[in-house]
Amino acid sequence: MTTLNVSATLPETPADTQATSERRLSPSRLMVLRFCANRGAVAGLIIVLLFIAVSLLAPVIAPYDPLKQDYMAAFQGPSWAHWLGTDSFGRDMLTRILYGARISFVVGFASVSIAMVIGVAIGLAAGYYGGLVEAVLMRIVDGLLSFTPLVLAIALIAVLGLGLQNVILALAATFAGMFARVTRGDVLNIKGEPYVEAAQLLGVGGAGVMFRHLLPNVLSPIIVQFGLNLAVAILLESGLSFLGLGVPPPEPDLGLMIAEGRGFIVMAPWISGFPGLALVIIIVGLNLFGDGLRDALDPKAQIS
Amino acid sequence: MSNTVLEVDRLNVGFDTAAGYVNVLRDVSFTVGEQETLGILGESGVGKSVLADTLLGLIPSPPGRITGRIIYRGRDLNTLPDAELTKIRGKDIAMIFQDPTSALNPVFRVGMQVAEPLEIHENISLRNALTKVVDLFRRVGIPAPETRIASYPHQFSGGMRQRVVISMGVACQPRLLVADEPTSSLDVTIQAQILELIRDLVRELRTSVVYISNDLAVISHMCQRVLILYAGQVVEEGPVDVVFREPKHPYTRGLLGSVPRLGARRLDPIPGQLPTLSEYLPGCRFHPRCPLPQKDQGCVQSHPLLEPETAAHRAACWKVQARVG
């Protein structure tokens, strides 16, 4: 082999060392562009943002005390004093709906977040380790997922008892399985990529590989799942409350309010009607947003 | 050898994108003579495949914008309506693709796919076409052709698939073959077989070839003349031996200095990297990396053209032309 000249340590050519920001269009930027091009998704986003704002600001913007009863003002339709009317106890509907949305948000967000943490951890471990670990974990997940969510939630409430905390736990258990499955599937997709193997060949341990290399690259579908599950969680929570298994009265809760208004459907339809409408708007908004996220993340979609 | 089969005159190809007009090929001109194999040499992203697609009329416009002329048999292909182009494509001008796996439809048997151009262009029945396909397969070296016409693409190895694609290209005995890096996905010994096959077929059918590749050695073996493409424009053109022995354009010289060979001292690569489409300059697109001294405003502002047609070996460089003149 002929002898080679040893070059200077520093590179001489600046052209050599420039990164061009336009090299490849960042996947995140593409995603944002795709999302904004989708009108439904943007509408969903607006609703979701409103929902979050309302939830956080309810104590500040609500005109009345949600629990204050006023028999004199009961069964009133929408008026200037009560924009959405009053219910059978004379409580202001608008206030109760605002607080009810707040509870929906808290329960939904908390339960899906807990589900995400547990489910993603299970999915990561199952996907990464494979073998017996995967088999055991995924069979448990399969078991959880084989129940209709509402039935599972009811069964868990029956075991755990009533109360807000238990509602959150029951819903979390319901959704953990979905997160686990999605995560595991995506982990299997990228497990074979050279950078994962490179990390292992570097000596990075299981936890390091899972959290530094696998997790960041499977995050997108997990976020989409979060959005979609949030809608279902809120719906489930309302359903549980409607059945009397959720938040106990006199707390304002959309499902509970719908149940309470059942007896007065003919004479005061707004008592069930407005909470129901609020629920519909929230769910539709969340679904549009979640669908929009999912479409935006679809790697096969192209911007023309 | 003196007749021209194809003449490309100041071809400009660009696309209207969301970010505005992007130019890919600028003022590309060349001719292909009868029974001549012209090589188009360029690294990735310089527009080789776009050129191939343009020659076959496969660029949709809009969003593509094509100016210039592609003259085949006295007619400008750019101005022909689609119906006319379809008659020419596959029959007079045919393509051999780079990746045989994506060039073949996985759900149809190969016999049907190769028969298709025969049915369309020679107006014969499927049965007659299939007989010809058997002969074609035998000619390109696919063993047991009578049974193999009923196979699906995935049942072939890579080299065999490429033979199928080649047979599709030569089925109607075209006058011009456009081969877009046909051996880049193959193993070395298989590549040698395919290169030999292409050479034999070209000799036998007396067809002209536009051979696109990024491999200097392959071009030096397969082609009589070569066109060097850089950032969408032709920088040098001439007989292969001459261009590779005495390159005129600094880019060609840089390329040749980058090719590793036994006993060579340190490689002398061109510093920097290929510009992306959005970085194409109005003047000479190579000048940021050009090692020539005394580059001047001319290099920066105006884009150099190939020297006049009288020269057999020409370079598109102001400095080179200044020296000669």
Place this chain on the structure above:
Amino acid sequence: MSVEHVAAASDGVLLRLAGLVKHFEVPAPLTLSNMVRRPAPRVVKAVAGVNLDIHRGRTIGLVGESGCGKTTIGRLVMRAITPTAGEIVFDGDDVAQLTGPPLFAYRRRVQIVYQDPFTSLNPRMTIRRIIREPLDVHSIGAPSERNDRVAQLMMRVGVNPKYADRYPHEFSAGQVKRVAIARAIAVGPDLLVADEAVSGLDVSVKAQILNLLADLQEEMGLTYLFISHDLGVVQYLCHTVAVMYLGRIVEVGTSEAIFTRPQHPYTVALLHSFPRMKSESDEFELKASLRGEIPSPIDVPPGCRFHTRCAIARPECARDEPALREVAPGHWAACAFPGEAR
């Protein structure tokens, strides 16, 4: 055990592969006729007995076509997989079956550069984190100094350190390849496995990277196991070349010997198949001297595994598998009739 190996040159042997074997099991395909009793899984004999010495500070090229086993050898050396049999003796210790802390220590001394630059780096990590990770994992230097070391490494491979907080997708293929090299040398390994490390790069970029690799070898005393199908690059970069076919080494010798005086018919055919610039000596003009396709490593031909495509095969070639024999000092070929093919 008699171990055949290339005679040691003046440098020491860093890595010795002895009797290395790797089999993969492929389950038999399920068809209607064999659903009741599945036939035994088929065995892919990816590496079928390889002996090789790799000398410190030198570059050994491993060449061959699909199914020859060169990539598997690379993965065995990296201990990404475990051999079915045989020894991998690195600096005196057999690492073939290591686990736990000794394996972790070994990982620091051998690193790999992959073919595709973009999939070999985590797209969600900045360049800084990518190059820093090996330093953190192996506790190299004080934590406060590691960012400086990252900058130094980036400069050494030719990427401006001010771009350390960018992501791989923002760079070109050549620059990402440099980052991958920086990551590989960050731990100061003894051996670098380059698995088609320059394949797929443009001509000029390839040359830049080859220069970089050559420079690094000089400065750091690195040893390279250079796996490639590109004979031109191997010819330029490698001191020693080993030619593989269907899981075995069929010829090994210095680069000069292999490329000017090949002894094994497969090597001869390879050299004929490999297009070279016409301006070079045309001792091996381009011709397709091999007929047929490469056999699958599941169904290795009996006797000499190359005999089905060999231009000079004799009847005995179908019976007896030739061993690697020294046909000239430091030049070994596994053929009963070395030097006869042209």
